[in-house]
Amino acid sequence: MTLLILFFLLHLNNFFQTSSPQILPGNTTGYACNLNQTAPSCHTYAFFQVMGPNQLDLASISDLFSVSRPMIAKPSNLTSLTSPLFPNQALFIPLTCTCNSVNTTTNLSYAKLNYTIKKGDTFYLVSTNLFHNLTTYQSVEIVNPTLVPINLTIGQDVIFPIFCKCPTKTQLQNQVNYLISYVFQPYDTISSIASRFGSTTTSIVEVNGDKIRPWDIVFVPVSRLPELKQPSPTVSSDHRSDRSGEVIGLAIGLGVCVVVLFLIGGFWVYGESLWKKKVGKNKIDPESKKFEVEVSLMADVSECLDKYKVYKIEELSEATKGFDERLVIQGSVFKGYMDGKYYAIKKMKWNACEELKILQKVNHGNLVMLEGFCIDSNDANCYLVYEYLDNGSLYTRLHDSKMERLSWRRRLRIAVDIANGLQYIHEHTIPRVVHKDVKSSNILLDAQMRAKIANFGLAKSGCNAITRHIVGTQGYVAPEYLSDGVVSTKMDVFSFGVVLLELISGREAVNEEGKALWVEVYENFNGNDEKGRHKLKGFIDDDVLRGPCSIDSVMNVMSIAIASLHRDPSRRPSMVDIVYALCKSDDLFTDLSEDGFSPRQVFAR
Structure with missing residues (x-):
């Protein structure tokens, strides 16, 4: 029996080894470009075939190429964003192709894709197994000159250059709108590629020459994208x-x-x-069962064990005086004292695995820091231990009459802090993280009144997905998510717009009649004219009016809020744009002294 299994495994290994590319592509360093002959950048496509168990859904491929699922589905003739893919399914991946200067003498044409190194990754394996030879490990080394290929660290960001080309001016005049990047397969011929893409053998040879080897990139000139005919889910007999x-x-x-x-x-x-x-040992040993539960739960978060401190339940119980209700900060979050410091200890049923995985890859000054966690195997509870922030939530500061009021300058600084935190998770994590629950009660303030985003319990790693499980808080939820379940970074932008309205007006996101604040703004603010300025006077929090502020500064933030609340997600600004716009206001306002002019004087002009 053992020999039979061993023989089978060896034979299977040989099969997969001989199925993978054994011939290196002819061009390993990339494709030169000339800015005098082509545009500096263009929109084009790469032909990509689904392979391997980790690429059988559109979300994983869209995350790999940092594009949305609809951007792949439309050119690929897919009718569903959620249906599973199958081996050998053909896709068109949109690329932004650029002529890049890699040194003083060489320009190479490629699309920059950011990839985060995972355990076991090498430049070669990622290039061949994930990107299917749309790039090469040699070119990865060229565009990442500071990285040492034999000394990569998990979590390290690497640029993978996906080979592409932009049409020359002559080609554009001849109606060549795209040069599709295609990896030449051992069973391909130039004529079969021409037939497949609706091109001609002559035009392909003109662009690529006639000495094309397996795994070389072929740039297929076409006037428009051909309609992909998806193969059967069963293994195709062609070439096999x-x-x-x-x-x-x-x-x-x-x-x-x-x-x-x-x-x-x-x-x-x-x-x-x-x-x-x-x-007579049919009875389950309670201690053994407890051990099994603990091992199972620990296995779920094994990746986090080396980064965070693992607390014992006894430590947390002592820190919170047995989880005394008088120490509840909010909901199921307790204030605890350990090792001479205060912590915020969040108690939850075992559903924190995703939150831990997301938190372990983010590290930013405007995100609440996770210090450690604990698993209680007795009742399968999980406890997340966060840094404790002295000044509580933004919601309390804005809406609790007992709290000290916030000046406009302080509110503006808080807005910039929140925007910086969101920009980080949207732009600097791969795949991108969508918080999904941005609201004033999830914004915490430290001793210096700097804002940090908390509570990643609903966060989603990977965007442009669709879900039927709608979660969130009334008054902050983006319309497209509420109606269609579309998860994207733009839903966070919408929620941030609502928080800006709270900062400006001092009002809650939903009033006592159940009307959302953003709906009121939609109905009353349509522009930056004098009529809008007059309405804004009645909208601004009285506490803001009592202190020094500039109406231009408030109008600027109001404009950002309105843009963030656009019903069409594609029309909303990115967090990068928002940070830039807010910082312009911040620079202007920081120059004003506390005893500067009164806002009432500004309104009276």
Whole structure:
């Protein structure tokens, strides 16, 4: 039996090894470009075939190429964003192709894709197994000159140059609008590629020459994208007939192994139950069960064990005086004292695995820092231990009459802090992180009144997804998410716009009649004219009016809020744009002294 399994595994390994590329592409360093002949950048496509178990859904491929699912689905003739993909399914991946200067003498044409190194990754494996030879490890080394290929660290960001080309001016005049990047396969011919893409053999040779080797990039000139005919989910017989007997043999061998293993397992289970009955040990040992639960839960978060401190439940219980209700900060978050410091300890049922995975890859001054966690195997609870922020939530500061009021300068600084935190998770994490629950109660203030974003319990790693499970807080939820379940960074932008309205007006996101604040703004503010300025006077928080502020500064923030609340997500600004716009206001206002002019004087002009 052991020999049979060993033979099967060895044969399977040989099969997959011989199925992978064994010939290096002819051009390994990239494709030169000339800015005098082509545009500095263009929009083009790469032909990509789904391979491997980790690429059988559109979301994983869109995350890999840093584009949205609809941007792949439309040119690829896909009718569903959520249906599973199948091996060998063909896709068109949109690329922004640029002529890049890699040194003083060389310009190379490629699309920059950021990739975060994971365990076991090498430049070669990522180039071949994930990007399917749309780039090469040699070119990765060229565009990342400061990285040492044999000394990569997990979490390190690397630029992978996806080979592409922009049409020359002459080609554009001849109606060549795209040069599709295609990896030449061993079974391909130039004429078969021309037929597949609706191009001509002559035009392909003109662009690529006639000495094309397997795994080379072929730039296929077309006037428009051809309609992809998706292959059957079953393994295609084209170009694989010579391996059909081998595949059938493997299937038979695998079936025999499964049957034999099943029979052996059945006899073992039967014998084990007879033995347990005989010795009278059918009862489950509570301590053993507890250990199994703890091991199972620890396995879920094994990636986090080396980054965060793992607390014992006894430590947290002592820190919170047995989770005394008088120490509740909000909901199920307790204030605890350990090792001479205060912490915020969040108690939750075991659903923190995703939150931990997201938190372990973010590190920014405007995000609440996770210090450690604890798993209580007795009741399968998980506890997240966060840094404690002295001044509580922005919601309390704005809406609790007992709290000291915030000046406009302070509110503006808080807005910039929140925007910086969101920009980080949207732009500097791969895949991008969507918070999904941006609201004033999830914005915490430290001793210096600097803002930090908290509570990643609903966060989603990877955007442009669609879900049927709608979560969030009334008054902050973006319309497209509420109606269609579309998850994107633009839903965070919308929620941030609502927070800006709270900062300006001092009002809650939903009033006592259940009307959302952003709806009121939609109805009353349509422009930057004098009429809008007059309405704004009645909208601004009285506490802001009592202190020094500039109406131009408030109008600027109001404009940013209105733009962020656009019903069309594509029309909303990115957090990069918002940070830039807010910082312009911040620079202007920082120059004003506390005893500067009164806003009432500004309104009176």
